[in-house]
Amino acid sequence: MDFMLFALFLAATFGAGTTGALFPPGPWYEGLNKPTWVPPNWLFPVAWTSIYLLISFAGARVAGLDGNGYAMAFWSVQIAFNALWTPVFFGLRRLKGSLPIIGALWLAVLSCTITHFQLDFWAGLAFVPYLVWVTVATALSIAMIRLNPNQKPLDLNAI
Template identity: 50%
Template sequence: MTLTYFLLFLAASAAAAATGIIFKPGEWYVGLKKPGFTPPNWVFPVAWTYLYVSVAYAAARVAGVEGSQIALALFAVQIALNTLWTPVFFGAHRLGMGMTVLVCLWAAVVAMMLAFFRFDLIAGLLVIPYLAWLSLASALNFRVWRDNRS
């Protein structure tokens, strides 16, 4: 792993995170009915910061390893889908479409994790918290979508 790879993957993650600055939850989101298992607001930036850094580190561990092109392409797919979710959900207020993006993102992260495991045990393990968080996010998105269909 090199620092250059890590910084490049971290930059891609920062671009994804920047959508949260542009498309904030706002009053629209505050007014939605949310399930009781919704984490407090402060948890989201803390969790995402950890996840973006750890997944960037995981990708950097895999980068440069012979034959890792598909694994790195899957990183690109998942970060693109990750970037898309915020403007779809918070920007366009398309809860169902947000759910669709999350299902695709979840599948891409599973594929990326499995590919990372082929090259580096630690890289694969670093993706597990991301998958767990996306599972929670998917449950939240689904319940918000289901409970606010008006």
Template identity: 40%
Template sequence: MSLTATDSRSHFGPTALLALVGWVLLSFTAALPGLWFPPDSWYAHLEKPSWHPPDWLFGPVWSVLYLSMGISAWIVWRKDGFARAGGALTLFLAQLGLNALWTPVFFGMKRPDLALFVIVALLIVIAATRKAFRRHDRFAAWLLVPYLLWVGFATALNAALWRLN
């Protein structure tokens, strides 16, 4: 059964709210590897560039980004469903996978060099996701801009950490 504009997505009720919560929770799953591979003494002893943000900032920033990512995906799903937005939503899932992969590579394997490849791929897929989302909803695409900018910054930081260490 395909979802159409006349189904439960066409109004904001309990089903739409449940779907919103689902998309947001799905986005937060990319943070789960951080539970298994948290920053440790190896990371604490790395030489960091002068523009490295304080460690306490990462949690709140990522929380806001995961929330906006989930809302963005929900908007696209709600507007066009999987039938019409399947490609865009697949890109969204791909970037979530790359997002989740970066932590085990950087912190688990302690390989900033390999993590740089992962984060560059992530940056490319986020940009592709934003472009695909724009075809369905401009606001949903704009919600991904802070994420794209932060991952761009994180890419530069990853490169600097690799270079300095």
């Protein structure tokens, strides 16, 4: 594995992850009705840090391989949707509006998992925890919409 490539993928993942710092959950999120199975707050940064390390590893392993076009394209798509979801859900408070984004993220992560497995077993395996986490996050997003049907998006005119 090329460590310079790993550093570049790591920079991309943590760049996307900065949306979590820019749009933290805060009191609005704490006030929402949540399902009983919502993960504890401390688990989110632990999970995302681990996932970002794993997918950076996966990207670095595959980036130098022949035939990596689809894998790298899906890697780019998933990190873009990853960066977009947080500002829409937490920043704009658009629960329903975030659902197509997390759906597209899930499809991109599934596609990454498949295309990375086709090129390198370890790279594919590194995407499995991410796929599981995004599956849980998608189910959680759907549950949050159902439990908070009258939740209004952020009024941008009031800012």
